[in-house]
Amino acid sequence: MTAPADTADRGVLTxxxxxxxxxxxxxxTEVDGVGGAASRVLGVAVGGEDLDNSxxxxxxxxGGTAxxxxRISVxxxxxxxRATGNARRHLMRRIEEFTGLTVSQVDITVTALHTATAETRRVQ
Structure with a gap:
């Protein structure tokens, strides 16, 4: 049985x-009441904001920091x-759990507010 490699010889995970x-x-998406944001091209929303989008x-x-x-909708x-605070804390915890990185800053932009009922449009 061979001895484990010295830590200096193991390489680096990036x-x-x-x-x-x-x-x-x-x-x-695991945070209640938080949803996706529309894609933007030259600062203009393309498509719609939707709670079901990412x-x-x-x-x-x-280094070891992210x-x-x-950009989300609420x-x-x-x-x-409350929604942005919950999202910020959740993101910091989950990124650290999955990657081992420390999240030093989370800037959140809320791009839309969604009501519980979908807006119905009619052509007359």
Whole structure:
């Protein structure tokens, strides 16, 4: 039986920005009352904000730390402050659980509020 390799000889695990983005986009769907945001092109929303869509997340990983920029929608009449606080805490915990990275900052932009009933449009 061979001895385990010295820690200096084992290599390094690198977690990419895009991996953290995918984990965070999924993790935020676990928060009640929080949903996705429309994609944007040149600052203009393309498509609609929808609670069933995924959030838009940008992550930056440096060493053992990550920062997140998250775009979400919130169910009305839920408190935006409560929803974003819950999302921020949940993201920090889940990213650390899955990656071992410490999340130093989570910036959240709420792009829309959704009512419980869907808006019906009619053409007359």
């Amino acid at each position: 977690i990419s920005d895009s991996t953290v983005e995918r984990i965070a986009a999924h993790a935020v 959030a838009k997340v940008t992550a930056k990983v440096a 920062t997140l920029d998250v 169910s009305y009449p839920m408190s935006v402050a």
